[in-house]
Amino acid sequence: MLDNIVVIKIGTGVLTREQDGTLDEASLVRLVTSVSELVADGVPVVMVSSGAVGAGVSALQLDGYPDDTASRQACAAVGQTRLMHAYETLFQKFQINVAQILLTSEDLDSDQRSGLVMNTLHRLLKGGNIVPIINENDSVAVEELRVGDNDMMSARVAKRLQARLLVMLSTVDGLQRADGSTVDMVTDLNEVASHVRADHGKFSIGGMASKLLAVGTAVEAGVETVIASGRKPSALAKIVAGGQAGTRFPVK
Ligand SMILES: Nc1ncnc2c1ncn2[C@@H]1O[C@H](COP(=O)(O)OP(=O)(O)O)[C@@H](O)[C@H]1O
Numbered sequence: 526m527l528d529n530i531v532v533i534k535i536g537t538g539v540l541t542r543e544q545d546g547t548l549d550e551a552s553l554v555r556l557v558t559s560v561s562e563l564v565a566d567g568v569p570v571v572m573v574s575s576g577a578v579g580a581g582v583s584a585l586q587l588d589g590y591p592d593d594t595a596s597r598q599a600c601a602a603v604g605q606t607r608l609m610h611a612y613e614t615l616f617q618k619f620q621i622n623v624a625q626i627l628l629t630s631e632d633l634d635s636d637q638r639s640g641l642v643m644n645t646l647h648r649l650l651k652g653g654n655i656v657p658i659i660n661e662n663d664s665v666a667v668e669e670l671r672v673g674d675n676d677m678m679s680a681r682v683a684k685r686l687q688a689r690l691l692v693m694l695s696t697v698d699g700l701q702r703a704d705g706s707t708v709d710m711v712t713d714l715n716e717v718a719s720h721v722r723a724d725h726g727k728f729s730i731g732g733m734a735s736k737l738l739a740v741g742t743a744v745e746a747g748v749e750t751v752i753a754s755g756r757k758p759s760a761l762a763k764i765v766a767g768g769q770a771g772t773r774f775p776v777k
């Protein structure tokens with residue numbers, strides 16, 4: 526079993542344009558380039574990628590995030606193929622293959638099912654030239670059985686994989702204080718709870734509240750976590766090496 530897996534979660538706002546949710550190719554190129562450098566250095570990377578709902582919105586000619594379940598699931602069905610097509614095309618330039626894994630909460634709740642998924646992930650990572658890309662299976666997930674957002678999905682996957690590190694790439698540089706400055710390190714989540722505002726991206730789900738909830742799950746399970754900017758993914762190598770970028774949540 527690999528013991529140095531790095532899970533990288535990428536938020537919708539990093540991958541899609543705020544106005545219409547369409548995929549932001551330039552951002553994807555930067556991200557894929559930086560992830561490919563990690564893979565070339567021998568780091569086993571599992572990605573958890575959002576963006577499916579946003580990327581499908583234009584096909585359904587909607588103005589914003591769909592309110593009803595059927596529209597959201599339809600957007601995800603269209604957007605997920607767009608997302609994976611983009612990843613596959615870009616990673617191919619680095620001779621890296623991608624593998625799509627769509628999960629529901631039930632898959633993670635069941636020891637047997639999650640065990641099979643983890644075996645699959647380990648098998649995919651064995652050769653060193655495949656990046657598994659996970660998303661919630663939005664188009665089939667029953668509302669009550671959804672993980673709900675990919676922050677928690679990434680934390681649960683990182684926990685189950687006993688990953689070395691979870692990096693959540695978002696539109697912000699990290700956890701911000703009221704004056705906009707970024708907190709470098711957090712050892713007690715209670716001390717920073719007051720920094721959390723209610724705002725979040727147009728096609729994103731949880732905002733900072735769900736990120737900190739997910740951080741709690743990951744850190745408690747022994748997975749160090751960093752929230753950093755997905756607009757500057759070149760910092761990934763530094764983050765993985767333990768350098769300062771974004772907000773780091775070390776394991777106690
Ligand atoms: N204290 C805070 N620091 C940084 N971002 C915050 C804070 N409170 C709320 N936010 C919101 O959280 C957003 C990031 O979460 P979200 O929109 O869900 O992004 P993602 O798509 O990357 O998951 C920021 O753009 C901002 O609107």
Ligand SMILES: N[C@@H](CCC(=O)OP(=O)(O)O)C(=O)O
Pocket residue numbers: 535536537538574575576577578579601660661663673674675676728729730731732
């Ligand atoms: N499964 C959804 C993820 C939604 C979500 O969690 O978004 P985000 O808050 O941007 O990580 C999608 O692909 O659109």
